[in-house]
Amino acid sequence: MLFNSRVVALILAIVVAGVTTAFLSLVPDVTVQSLLVAGLLSFAATYLLVFVTFEFLVFKEIGEIYKVLNKMRNKDFSFTESEEDASTSTNPLKRINREILTFGVNRNKEIEDLRKLEVFRREFLADVSHELKTPVFAAQGFVHTLLDGAVDDKKVRKRFLKRAAKSLDNLDSLIHDLLTLSQIETGEIKMHFEHFDIVVTAREVIDQLENKAEKKGLTIRMDTSYPDPIFVHADAIRIYRVLVNLVSNAIKYTDKGSIQVGFEVEDDMVQVFVRDTGVGIPPEDLDRIFERFFRVDKSRSKESGGTGLGLAIVKHVVEAHNANINVVSTVNEGSNFSFKLPIGQSTAEMEEEAKLELEMMSQDR
Structure with missing residues (x-):
């Protein structure tokens, strides 16, 4: 660096000593020895003060900024933890250093996210074109x-x-699922929450897919008889689609045994589950089964059909209900998919509640 702290301190000390000596020389009866002493003292004091100030408060921090920029250029962010206390410093250069660091880390994160998005876009386009x-x-x-x-x-x-015709039907299903998934992700499809009996919904799903299960020699049923209704507060149409996708997926990957749909009421939540005795899912694939077009057994999927988007749609619909889809699976034993929905009210309960509210309003008047 052409101008370091020593050079700057030397120049300023010479200037200050010269000015001080010049002013003192205007005072009558000042001896040369006094001027020399005053000049030396002012030179020494100025040099030390300026050197210490610039060395530890200016040039040191500028050097740190330069190091930070070099490390950021080399994508080395290992120094971020040591800079955590810079934001509370009174030194403005330290704060600038911290701001540069924060900006660089954020921009690097954005770049990495864009790269991942680009990779995902390419994979998605390749999958879509193939399908x-x-x-x-x-x-x-x-x-x-x-x-x-x-x-x-x-x-x-x-x-x-x-x-x-079957191939064209599969194409129509794929395009429909792609549009549905895209609309859910972009928020174009809004959930229409209502109170409904999920037991009735599940029985409708079983009735729809029972023939498909019987063709494979499978039984599809409720895990137990539900004499009383179980009301939930959710989007009835979307939850119906979720159950259809889960049961269809269970039928596809089950060769013998049964598929069961059931419910467990837990306080103010209803847990919905679809259980099968199928081939199961390997542990290494559990985190990927909800990805678009991911198939555990590609040969089986090819024979059984399907778009490869069913579980991805399930995940997005369930998450739109502020819930999570969970899966527990054992290879060659079966899988259990489950999610929770808030408990709802029956029509009679809602009417009773409305009646009580009207009575309270009339009493207040």
Whole structure:
């Protein structure tokens, strides 16, 4: 550094000593010896004062700022903990140093987040393009086969048209799930909370998927009889979709045994669970099963169909209800998916509550 603390102190000391000596020389009867002593004293005092001030309060902190910038340039943030007390310092340069550090750390975090987002975007686009191509190519292959001559055979034509229709149905389901997931994430779909009997909802789901389970030789039922209704406060349509996705997923990954849907009332919450006796989920995959297009067993998913977005939708819908989806699974024994919803009120209870409120209002009048 061209101007360090010693150079600055020397220049200022010479200037101050010169000015002091010049003024003293204007005083009558001042001896040369007195001027010399005054000049030396002012030089020494100024040099020490300026040197100490600049060395420990200015140049040292500027040097620290320079070191911080160099470390930030090299993406080395290991020094952040040692700088924690800088924000309470009275030295303005230390505070500037801290601000530069904070700014650099925040910008670095933003850059890392953008990089992760870019990686995620590329993976997502690759997954979407792959998932879209599968049903499109399948339908395209069936149609071209028909055009190449198979259309003349009535049985072959019917079989190929059914397969093409199934591929297009899968494509429609994939696009619908993608749109649903995107709308939930962006907040375009709002949850419409209401009080409803979740036992009735679960039985409707079982009725809808019972035939699908029977084709695999599985039984799907409630874990016990529920003679009394269980009311929850949630979005009935979205919770119905959550149960459909969970039960469909259980059917897909269960080869023998049963799927059970049940509830446990805990204080002011209702725990909803879907339990199966399927293949289970390896421990290393438990943290990833709610990711888009992630499949534990890709070959099974390919045979059974599905968009690979069912559990991702489940996660987002449940989180929109300020809850978490939990899973406990053992390989070759089965899985248990569960989440909690706030307990609701029946129509009679709401009417009674409204009646009491009206009575209280009339008494206040």
